[in-house]
Amino acid sequence: xxxxxxxxxxxxxxxxxxxxxxxxxxxxxxxxxxxxxxxxxxxxxxxxxxxxxxxxxxxxxxx
Numbered sequence: 001x002x003x004x005x006x007x008x009x010x011x012x013x014x015x016x017x018x019x020x021x022x023x024x025x026x027x028x029x030x031x032x033x034x035x036x037x038x039x040x041x042x043x044x045x046x047x048x049x050x051x052x053x054x055x056x057x058x059x060x061x062x063x
Contacts, residue, residue, distance in 0.1 A: 001025055012048035020050030027051070 009027040
């Protein structure tokens, strides 16, 4: 996770291949805010969240 001042992320779902490892805290905050604003948007979803085009070994997800 980085302290970069950017919102740049993509989501993957449970059965999709995970795409990356880098993510800014601001991106996580943006995702959480969008879920708070629309609770049904990802209800019962198993999500992976990452910065596009940053592949690697670590995995961060929220479910």
